[in-house]
Amino acid sequence: KAGVTQTPRYLIKTRGQQVTLSCSPISGHRSVSWYQQTPGQGLQFLFEYFSETQRNKGNFPGRFSGRQFSNSRSEMNVSTLELGDSALYLCASSLEGREGVDEQFFGPGTRLTVL
Amino acid sequence: GESVGLHLPTLSVQEGDNSIINCAYSNSASDYFIWYKQESGKGPQFIIDIRSNMDKRQGQRVTVLLNKTVKHLSLQIAATQPGDSAVYFCAETRAGETSGSRLTFGEGTQLTVNP
Numbered sequence: 001k002a003g004v005t006q007t008p009r010y011l012i013k014t015r016g017q018q019v020t021l022s023c024s025p026i027s028g029h030r031s032v033s034w035y036q037q038t039p040g041q042g043l044q045f046l047f048e049y050f051s052e053t054q055r056n057k058g059n060f061p062g063r064f065s066g067r068q069f070s071n072s073r074s075e076m077n078v079s080t081l082e083l084g085d086s087a088l089y090l091c092a093s094s095l096e097g098r099e100g101v102d103e104q105f106f107g108p109g110t111r112l113t114v115l
Numbered sequence: 116g117e118s119v120g121l122h123l124p125t126l127s128v129q130e131g132d133n134s135i136i137n138c139a140y141s142n143s144a145s146d147y148f149i150w151y152k153q154e155s156g157k158g159p160q161f162i163i164d165i166r167s168n169m170d171k172r173q174g175q176r177v178t179v180l181l182n183k184t185v186k187h188l189s190l191q192i193a194a195t196q197p198g199d200s201a202v203y204f205c206a207e208t209r210a211g212e213t214s215g216s217r218l219t220f221g222e223g224t225q226l227t228v229n230p
Contacts, residue, residue, distance in 0.1 A: 004158070033216050043159070043204065043220035055215035090158050092216075100147045100166065100210030104218070106158030 002026065004093050004107035012113045018079040021110045023091030025072050031055075031097030032074040033104065034066060037088040046089075049074050050097050078112075086114045127227045134192040136224045138205035141186060147210035149218070150179060150190045154201045162190070162203075166210060192226075200228045 005024045013019050025032050033056075034046040045058040049068035066076040072093075078085055088109040094102035128134050140148070146167035151159035163174045165181050165188070172179050178191040192199055202225050206218040 031216055033218075035218075035220075042222050043206075043218075045217050045219070048215045048217060050215055056217045058217070092158070094216060097216035099208045099216055099218075100164075102216075103161055104216065106151075106160070108156065108158050 004091055004105050006089075006091050006107040006110050008110060009108065010111045010113075012115060013081050014115050015081055015083060017081050018077060019081060019112060020075050020077045021089050021091075021112070023074045023076075023093075023107060025074070025091075025093030026105055029093035029095055029105075030072050031094045031102070032068055032072060033092045033094075033097070034074070034076050035090040035092065036060070037090055037109070038086070043090070046076065048097060055097070081114045083114050085112065087112060124222065125225045125227070127229060128195050130195060130197060130228055130230050132195055134190075134195045134199070134226060134228075136190045136192075136203050136226065138188050138190075138221050139186060140188070140205070140207050140221075142207060142219070143186065144209060145207035145219075147208050148179070148181060148188055149206045149208075150177075151204045151206060151220075152199075152201045153204065153223070159204060195226075195228050197228045197230055200226055202226070 031050045033048040048056040052068045068074045090109045092104040092106045094104045149164045150162040153159045165172045165179045176193045181188045202223045205221040
């Protein structure tokens with residue numbers, strides 16, 4: 001079956017702009033999590049969505065937001081981009097987000113570069 | 116804040132040797148640990164997991180050891196192959212959390228296998 005897909009794969013933006021990234025989970029998966037990966041900070045949890053509701057949130061500023069649609073597809077948005085937002089944004093999906101029960105599957109990520 | 120960290124940023128081994136990648140965690144409330152492998156241009160891929168009620172778990176060519184006394188876990192890869200070259204992350208969480216999925220990742224170790 002198809003894995004987690006993320007679009008676009010690469011994106012270049014300038015400071016002050018906003019960006020929207022998309023994630024399509026594995027069919028049947030209802031939990032979608034987002035992570036930011038940078039060389040300096042590593043992999044950091046952004047938020048998790050389940051049944052169109054944000055269920056868990058990491059320590060990121062309000063410029064980072066997300067949403068989930070009824071088909072479980074998710075988008076994340078970053079407004080007023082800063083140079084430090086340059087990163088690989090990873091999406092992961094699982095059946096219901098039950099740690100230790102449902103395996104998380106990661107997508108290939110969206111590489112965002114902010115100039 | 117609490118975090119999961121890795122002892123070595125890089126590890127270079129010869130093909131056929133055994134590899135050991137270490138991880139130290141500080142959140143004593145964590146009871147579920149996962150090792151991920153991330154190849155260049157891809158998202159993290161699940162390798163093996165272990166719960167805190169176990170001290171060892173074996174998979175195909177991989178073994179994870181957990182020492183709760185010193186909050187340390189390790190990933191052992193037997194007969195390392197060039198295809199094992201990747202960055203390896205440990206991650207921790209609390210199993211069965213009703214608040215949803217949220218992983219805390221370590222910094223990662225770059226494993227290079229020399230032919």
